[in-house]
Amino acid sequence: MKRWLIALLVSMVGLAGCSMQSPGAASPETGKKSGPYTVGLSLSTLNNPFFVSLKEGAERKAKALGMNVITVDAQNSSAKQTNDIEDLIQKQVDLIIINPTDSDAVVSAVQAANDANIPVITVDRAANQGKVVSHIASDNVAGGKMAGQYLLSLVGKGANVVELEGIPGSSAARERGKGFEEAVKGQLHIVTKQTANFDRAQGLSVMENILQGNKNIKGVFAQNDEMALGALEALKAAGMKNVKVVGFDATPDAVAAVKRGEMAATIAQKPAVMGEKAIETAKQYLEGKKVTSKISISLELIRQ
Incomplete structure (x- = not known):
């Protein structure tokens, strides 16, 4: 077989190998995923309409932005929330949004995400320690x-x-x-x-x-x-x-x-807006854009 034909075949095999890279795999040039982002959402409890609204806002915004959300319910248990977050880390989600059950008890889970190089956003309630890229809450x-x-x-x-x-x-x-x-x-x-x-x-x-x-x-x-x-x-x-x-x-x-x-x-408060803003902020951060470390959601007095 002529040398030029052999070279052509080798080149075609190399291109085919590149095209077999799975969707969502990290690009060696940028270190970013090529596919849609998957975000973990750990909520303190879904036995409360406030957090149901927050969840719905987050999931609605994620769908609009072409992102995936894995939502877990801590059922007001700090131990369960820690386990939930560890499971999200094992799933290698791109970012974790946490609504802490307890601001002290959640610290070990935040630090575990930090150690796994998974960025964390907190919403409504803060974590007292650990690295958080943004905190979204009312005053x-x-x-x-x-x-x-x-x-x-x-x-x-x-x-x-x-x-x-x-x-x-x-x-x-x-x-x-x-x-x-x-x-x-x-x-x-x-x-x-x-x-x-x-x-x-x-x-x-x-x-x-x-x-x-x-x-x-x-x-x-x-x-x-x-x-x-x-x-x-x-x-x-x-x-x-x-x-x-x-x-x-x-x-x-x-x-x-x-x-x-x-x-x-x-x-x-505006829990649905909190959820939406958390997803927007997650996407911005994952795209390499600068995000604000504290984002305040406005309040209103509803009275008779």
Whole structure:
């Protein structure tokens, strides 16, 4: 066979070998995937309408951008969330978006992703350590202040109020509580602060227990709407319909309760927007573009 023909055949074999590279494989020139990005989304719980909305926003935006999302539900368990994130690392996702159950407990999982060179974005709640390329959330301190100022305007200076706290260790609980307490310091008397773990059933039972020893209350601030709605049921059962209840998140059930005149107000976050922004930021980062380390989502007071 002539030399030129042999050379041509060798060249064709080489080209065929290059074309067999699988979709999504890393390009040796750029180190970036050639196929669609796959992002892991670890949520604290899907037993809460707020995080369901966040999930839906993220998945909707990912579909629009041609990205894949693997969503996992920690079910409010820090241990399960750690295992979920380790599974995402094993799947070699391109980036992990985390809504921490606990801002301290999630640190080891964030660091595991760091060690695997998988970038991390946190949403709604922060991680207290570890490398995070961007944190996307509402200003929870400002939201807590907004709730405190509005409750003060309703019940008047010196009134007795109750504060229902979220999951201990979560940044959202800590920051909302800080803002609320700064707003009402010296203005309202917080007769008790108790944890109900951002859960409606616990909000109901904790409020029932509080009412056994504190009938003379004029207002309740719950650090999320699920607890607020549980507290509302306890107040109704006790015949205390004039107590002003302010929640946080503006979930559909809470907004409906405000419209009915049962809840006084809720602080509107925009979870679907958070999810969308998290996916947009993930894509920008994976494409090598600069992203902002903190992205704030605006708040709004929803009232009667």
